[in-house]
Amino acid sequence: MDNKEYAEILEEIATLQRVVGDNFFKVRAFSRAARLIENFAEPIDDLVDQRRLHEIDGIGESIEEELQALRITGASPRHEELLDRIGRDVMDLWHIPGLGIKRIQTLYQELGIASIPSLKQAALDGRLATLSGFGGGVQDKLLLEIEGWERGRGRRFPLPEAKGLAESIRFELLNLPEVARCEVGGSIRRGKETIGDIDLLVTTDAARTVSDYFKSLPDVTEIIFDGDTRASVRVTNEIQCDLRVIDTHLFGAGLHYFTGNKDHHIQMRIRSKKMGLKISEKGVMHYDDPTETIVGPMDTEEQVFNAVGLPYIAPEIRMGKDEIKAGEDGTLPDLVYPHHVQGDVHLSSTISGGRDALPDLIQALQKRGYKWCVVTEKTKTLHAKGIDDRGLKEHIERVKKLNAMIDGFTVLSGVECEITFDGMLDIDLRLAAECDWVLAGVTTDTDVDADTMTQRLMWGMETGVVSCLAHPTGRHLGVHDGYKMYFEEVVQCANDFGVALEISGDPQRLDLNAQMAGRAKHLGAMLVCGSAATSVESLDHIEYALQQARRAWMEPKDLLNCVSAEELISRTRTLIR
């Protein structure tokens, strides 16, 4: 079982426990454990086998037992018992906004409602309005929400898509003279790979004007709620967008608050409380101070963290896991940022179907302060206008000439090729060996069993000419998960043959993701970010990859992007050197 599957079962246990009225804190413990496990870099299977689960802060005796049972028998007694009692459909009720613990309990206890269809029928019959706490207004609102759910509302969006939309709304808000600052917060800022809603933070001294403007934006289809300091709307594609308006001098406190995540805030607030302090979007203040005076300036997030005795903690690692302890101990990582990057290992030009010509790409990279790049033109399997063996030979020559003309920047010759069904490459191996860098991946015939795919990837790497495994899991964000394979074996083989693993910034992929990258790092793999750019504009996509790397607590020393061109070459493909 993979970590995600363990997490899903724990979350289901939490949800079912809510319905039967279990202690709120017990429910929260299961829910938190689920999130911890989902984001854990090592396979839970291994931790169970090594009896190391208790090393995770937040997992105690009871949850460890459930996980052990899941590992050994494939089922959790608690989960099974709850499912027998109230059934699976009840969990859908949690997807209906407006329904929480109390109302779901009332529905279940008073009317025996434990599924969305029965809820809808009761609303249509007018039976809901008879329950205490459910006036006619609630009934009508629930009916609308049910219809929204039936239309597929509530789905999660790939990060790049949601980020694009968020930036466009941010841009519109910045048009308003009353808006002093506007930032995107929430899971987009943390770089979570799928996004449930968009959070925007605005500082202004004219809250009402800004809020009214926000609600009147052309894309807005529905106003969910509307208050003095916050408003929430739905935009065209059904994604929810929340606006929080805050006083200009509380920008740092507001941004911290609106970035999350929830577990991070709970940990921060528990810590503050122990220090006699209270932390919220209104800043940090003494716990029992009726005047609510902030203890210092709150213009920046750094000031907020400092006010509770912590150094700045980057958004990407705010998960309520180990970051606060690391802050206390002074062991926070020095995370990798764009200015650390010396080169990109994955980009192609008009030569193999890209949009921009090689000289333009190189000029753009130099402008960024990069010192080198690998030009990985695509083969014919990857693009209809891709290169064949002859094209690759010409490419290698072209790069040599180009290099002679440029000062202070190294262009490396590369190719992006396919590991074919029989574990070979779709280019001549001797030519591949002549390239500085060979990026190889799998894009065809992916619907095979794990043994077959693992073998294919390993055979590909065993040719000895591969420098890097491209988008190693083969997933397409929001479309399909990666192919089946044994990741540990693939990483081991990569290590043996000096093959790096790519963290692809391709907006369709983000592959490896943060958890897998963390796992690969733990297994001793070499990692490198690639923009997969085919144009000057898409060179920016490397930031998506770097953000996933930061979520995996990676520092410059963990990524080959931060070494020199010479070191990049000498550390990879060790077999043929």
Place this chain on the structure above:
DNA sequence: GCCGTTTTCGGCCCGACTGTTTTCAGTCG
């Protein structure tokens, strides 16, 4: 259910908005 530099028992984050039980519970982020 989990946890411990005041605690192995007794706590467990904070504030805004909505609708209804006209003084606050329920939900949300």
